[in-house]
Amino acid sequence: MRMSAILSISLALLGKLALAKQLEIGSINPNLIEAQYAVRGAILDKAEEFQKQIEANPQGHGLPFDSIVPCNIGNPQVLGQKPLSFNREVLSLVMNRDLLEKAEASPGGTLGGAFKADAVRRARMYLTRNPEGLGAYSNSQGWAVVREEVAEFIAQRDGHPSDPEQIFLTDGASAGVRMFYQTMLRPGQPDGMLVPIPQYPLYSALTTLFGGHLVGYYLDESASWEARVGELERALKEARAKGTNVRGLVVINPGNPTGQCLDLKAQQEIAAFAVRENLVLFADEVYQENIIAEGKKFNSFKKVALDMGSAAAKLELISFHTASKGFMGECGIRGGYFELHNIDPEAKAMLYKLASITLCSNTPGQLSIGLMVNPPKKGDESHAAYVGERDGILESLKRRAFKLSAALNKLEGISVNPPEGSMYLFPQVKLPKAAVQAANKSGMAADGFYCMELLKATGIVTVPGSGFKQVDGTWHFRTTFLPAEDKIDTVISRMTVFNDNFMRKFKSSEL
């Protein structure tokens, strides 16, 4: 090596030392570095790059598509779904008290038809109960009036009473799940959570972030992604044998990304298992309104447990819900709640303290939960329009789910279970060996490679199955069926052309 080269390396090293930062990758919480959240990753980054490319030069961007279609995330309003009129009327009136007063003072009380009368009444009700309005910090559990509405909704849904004091309003359901992970996973302890595989990456990300162990139990793809107690027992036993202290069991029903809607019997067995094994049951029930298959019915785990009788007295249960899914799809407003069932009061006090450190969840989100659980009733001025909007969205979602799943099942190498619930399909892709090799070469998971090629060819954004975890050697991707009805055919034809080309290319290279 020549002296000048040595000198220049030394200078570079010196420069690096002199510029060494306090906050850099080597000095960051390693749990954060390790955590993965696949719904937003390399593929979304590439999609955002394409999006900018298109915006910068709409005519000459040089891409083989003119728009990015984000099927990676359950974000309906980005794909054209409209918010419910009643909800937004009430939100805008509570947000703007002067407007509410003008509406009330106007002839007919609707500001010339700008509002329905029941929206005006509902807004007034919220401001009567909370004269301070949306601009004040609320109680750290959330507005009492909304928690009462939630309790009434749960009681009606389940036929069992619900207590507003056991309900916490949160910034979306994710924030609530995070609170529990932070509460239950003890630094330096081998605490673990049973989580379905495939799972929603929130659970794996939070497990890593708070230093816990992810204990996966496989859903049975050959039987509509059913959760079987035998498999739960296997996973638990193996984890315990390794010294993991399994504390909780996550069940996502309807499933994400897998879309199954659990049968009552399976739920009963799971509840009994959780009681028997002394596990806290986390019921992620955010897709409870998104039931797609004929004959399928959502049962909350609380109802299932309480209907079982004495067992329920012992089940420690937390159930999560959100304003982001269902037919509202109010993702951006960040409204969620969880209900505690049979949770120790001291543990509840700790959750309250944790909530209080960041003061309260956002009040428009809290309000959106009230509107979700307490829709217009028969006879209310908004009722007919509300039902029309709701049913329109739900029926259309069903049509799109069946259309997309039928089309996917026709593609070479692809098979997908019939959709039962949620907003997703999770098709399996049998990838040609050459494709797997090409993926390996480029340092990607094989399904990541498939999804990246799909994006590059079509602008359609999906999430590789590896981000959700899956049985080794199988490959999947998650796609929403949320593109608007007039767009879904285009999505299907683009996917079809891509998959045909992809399979042809990599199969021929095997010859």
Added chain:
Amino acid sequence: MRMSAILSISLALLGKLALAKQLEIGSINPNLIEAQYAVRGAILDKAEEFQKQIEANPQGHGLPFDSIVPCNIGNPQVLGQKPLSFNREVLSLVMNRDLLEKAEASPGGTLGGAFKADAVRRARMYLTRNPEGLGAYSNSQGWAVVREEVAEFIAQRDGHPSDPEQIFLTDGASAGVRMFYQTMLRPGQPDGMLVPIPQYPLYSALTTLFGGHLVGYYLDESASWEARVGELERALKEARAKGTNVRGLVVINPGNPTGQCLDLKAQQEIAAFAVRENLVLFADEVYQENIIAEGKKFNSFKKVALDMGSAAAKLELISFHTASKGFMGECGIRGGYFELHNIDPEAKAMLYKLASITLCSNTPGQLSIGLMVNPPKKGDESHAAYVGERDGILESLKRRAFKLSAALNKLEGISVNPPEGSMYLFPQVKLPKAAVQAANKSGMAADGFYCMELLKATGIVTVPGSGFKQVDGTWHFRTTFLPAEDKIDTVISRMTVFNDNFMRKFKSSEL
């Protein structure tokens, strides 16, 4: 011991074992158990109890007061401060797109005067930039349009450029601070943060929650709570000698709870200290609009550092701001931002990943930040009204600050520094020995006892100085000066009567 007693004890134990819960105080993250957040604690619990007592029986509640006055927290709208009309007009229009379209289609474009024309234009601008509206998840850093508005605001304020890509929108400033604590405090490592004493309890709570070390530096009460570099050096040296790896330095300016507004020279010395000692500077600048004292001026640490020249090139700086304070006081909507300056891109990527795990901050909060940093300009239809509302609030806050501090300084045993900024006074109370003994007897900190007695006698809620930490053997409490102008006299007279009685009672018992 008789057999029956033994039997009943055994049965009780057995019952306890049989009912042992998975989630209970003994199995919760000990960091959470240990964390304290004094702004919401025993005194607020008691206040809420009184509030319920009054509501349940407004005529015969039996308390010596008819209302609770929450001076414990900077929550202006709960005490009657009105939100800014322009901001709420825009928020309601963006929330309700049909309403915006009706306004635009109406003669004059204001829906019969329900909106100012510039509010309608601004709402349309936001929806043009974000056609998906408030109901979609945003980019995990927040709406680009708002980040551009923030960057423009910072550039105008500081005379130095600001990059929207270095800005994150968060659910209030607290959520941003939490992100950094989770990023920087590594489990099992002796990482620490330099934090002013007295401090805002968010910092101590997050330090404990993420397993770090709080390294306190004392503010000088005898010199308007100034932060002195000599004291910073002492604290740093002592902490390092004990093996603590001090990573960051928190400066709250204007101060909370102490209300000082730092002088330029002090800020320059602090910035140079942070560079010299390789510490990330966390500039909590949420009270930057709340300058009270004549002749005092807020300087952002970014401006200070960049004006200093080459030193700034090395300063790792994060500055926090919020929609909850200033003259907006939009606490409930949970809008905040932080700006990165000279932060390693890989560290930024980790912050982005952390934000993405819970998807995005709430969009109405994001919007409220845009409205905060980009108010109506001269010539805009809302400008005059906006200025009137803004100045009315700020002038009134000044009057109330001076009135309350003057009154407190007249009380026996109480002295308070002249208010310079923020929303708080932090008076020192010299407590009679007998009062300290009475406090000890009831297991409370002496200032906690004083605040509890104040609450019981007057309904006024304050926070004991011990919740913020303070020099040993001194006692303080934090009070806002936020009660409305027609209420502040009542607050003062209630406090005066209480303090006179309290001091008389406990001094006489010393005789």
